[in-house]
Amino acid sequence: MFGKITMKLRDVKDISYNKSSLFHGAIMELLPYEYGKQLHLSQLRPYSIHLEKENDIWSLVVATMNEDAYSIIVEQTLSKLDKIYIKHDDEIVYIDEKIINAVPKKLITRAFYNSETSKVLEIRFITPTAFKSKGDYVFFPDLRLIYQSLMKKFDVSSDDGFLFDPDILDELCRGSKIISYNLRSIYFQLEGVKIPAFTGNIKIKITANQTISNLINMLFEYGKYSGVGIKSSLGMGAIKIIKGGINIE
The missing domain is CATH 3.30.70.1890 (Alpha-Beta Plaits)
Known part of the structure; x- marks a missing residue:
């Protein structure tokens, strides 16, 4: 749920x-x-x-x-x-x-098998978003870090196996790219620490097959609940889908 x-x-x-x-x-x-x-x-x-x-x-x-x-x-x-x-x-x-x-979770996962999702997505990062990689903050939208974050967060709610897999992650990255963006650099202040982050919009084009497209759309649909990147339980990484996703609500 x-x-x-x-x-x-x-x-x-x-x-x-x-x-x-x-x-x-x-x-x-x-x-x-x-x-x-x-x-x-x-x-x-x-x-x-x-x-x-x-x-x-x-x-x-x-x-x-x-x-x-x-x-x-x-x-x-x-x-x-x-x-x-x-x-x-x-x-x-x-x-x-x-x-x-x-x-119900099954409405999102069912769409992975039954939908023909959009090959173009527009995502809005509505609160400051950042990632951690090799000990450093990453404050720009790297698709590998976005997909990796969403897959790992999805696994938190999974009762029947895990989604995250390095090979699948590679396929998602090979089969999609950012084609435009409108971003703003911003800091998120947390307990006296200023975390470098970004807000704004990106547009993603999916060049892979329909299965990969469905998976990417499903992950972003899930991301409306989980957030993406670090500190999503504290206010960072909230997203909205402007174009694409799965119509389940």
Whole structure:
């Protein structure tokens, strides 16, 4: 089960993408102790959190990638909130509206086998995005790092085997390329550290066969929930599909 709750925030001031980590801390304190401990110990977490702004309204968006996360984080906890206490700022943030969507995982994976997906995708990175490679930050959209991140995150929600495979990753990279981009360099501030990152749009052309095209589209559809790159549980790497993907909602 993939789930997402969008909480529209009331009259928030002095807010930016960087405050996502503060909301993350507030949400973790609301979860049952044992489940929160389990999440803390997990290297790849089955949820993502980010702040986004649309029409001058800020929303806190929390997405989940398996049944337990959806049930505990969304249904049992966040769906019942009308406010969130941010301890760091000693501030109460009120929630005006909540929108909840849930999609069975099989609808995404079924599309891999049954769809004829687009050979051109346009992806928008709506919050600062970056990767780690050989100990360094990478703050431009490298397709190998994007696909690798999405495949590994997908495996977190997998109950029946793993998707990540170096040979498959090579095929995805050989069969696609970035043909245009409109990007902006930006920093994401986290606990006093400025992480170099980027936001903006890229357009990808897929030259491989339909199977590879379906897999790439499926991965980006999943990425709407998981985010891409580092720190997606703290506000980085949120994406939207402008063109392409799989119509399942």
